[in-house]
Amino acid sequence: MPFPADFTWGAAAASYQIEGGHDADGKGPSVWDMMCRWEGRIHEGHSGDVACDHYHRYREDVALMKQIGLTAYRLSLSWPRILPEGVGTVNEPGLAFYDRLVDELLGAGIEPWVTLFHWDFPLALFRRGGWLNRDSAEWFGEYAAIVAARLGDRVRCWMTHNEPQCFIGLGHGSGVHAPGLKLPFSEQLLAGHHAMMAHGRAVQALRQGAKRPPRIGWAPVGVIKYPAGNDEAHLEAARRATYACTERHLWNLTWFSDAVLKGEYPADALEAWGDEAPAARNGDMALMHQPLDFFGVNIYNALPVKAADNAAGYEEVKRYEGFPITLFGWPIEPDSLYWGPRFIHERYGLPVVVTENGLSNPDVIDLDGRVRDPQRIDFTRRYLLRLEDAIGDGIPVEGYFHWSVMDNFEWAEGYKHRFGLIYVDYRTRQRVLKDSAHWYAKVIAGNGKALHEAV
């Protein structure tokens, strides 16, 4: 049975999506608090003001996590809850919340995996230019140092940024996410450049300030291509396509990852994007390029490609009509959890942790009070079986975090989508363990054995 004995079986969530308490106990506003007050930007005017009210109900939530048997929980910290102005004066009650949460998790035998930035950027710093300001690297470093000093005696596993492709591309390009900017490509790349320097500063701060020797990674989107056929030519085509970075957008694997893991931007992108690429000053790339302990990656799907007789050497394959999709419309592609970790490990050499994977499903509480979500069970089973294949083929995969531990605020989509193992009734904030949570509990208890048993 290939899952290693110490495999991490987790679930994930993010501060703005579940906490609520948007102005509780001295918290400052984030760009998401701003965006949610911007008319017409969020589905039906929803906001994360209360969300799952996890800020007040974290004890109940940790108890539910324990019931599922999670060995780890991936949370993110709200930067403006800790530093209302983003820098300067620390909001002690905000920091104390994370203290209590970490203690509660450890008391339940659940290892906290902490993400420093999952998109709730302090509004005060946005007004000073946000990621477009080169000083943002120092701001983020200051925040990371405060967190390391406070939580670093108990937290061992850290991630810096969640999905730079999204908070830059959607936040500063398409404007669909906060802060809602539609900047020219060159400005998006500049913001991303500073965010990667911020990543570097944060890694340094964690290594300097954390008492427990930290294990540090990050959590970008895995933009993955997989071979549409079995032979070597298609495999090589998929590898090339996964590593390619020439199209003028941020939906690629290598632009940010090469910077962080190799200390250079990919040559094909620099050639294709020319003057639009940021002019790195002396030391910028070295700062981004800090040693990491694992490559965390969020993988939901992937795109099939095949070998082709063209300049690129590959082309996308159209999916068949009626191809399975989730409520979000995202294709169900279990192969992504095989090829994603494999191609990432081949390029960057680090052990891989799947920091997010899951689906949006139209779950309801049935008349008898149960939440039956066979689609989530089937989806997760298919994906995890492919992850197991990757491990079987020698790819070091150390953990898997289901997105999400509970239904939550899905950004511009508001509460339309339910990704949770735990159902949340937003009228009452009542929680119900879905059938998938009970099934996942069995998977965890047997270290993956249940994946091979009929559901």
Ligand code: GCO
């Ligand atoms: C992400 C997002 C999550 C989303 C999830 C589903 O990291 O993409 O961080 O916050 O809720 O991916 O879209």
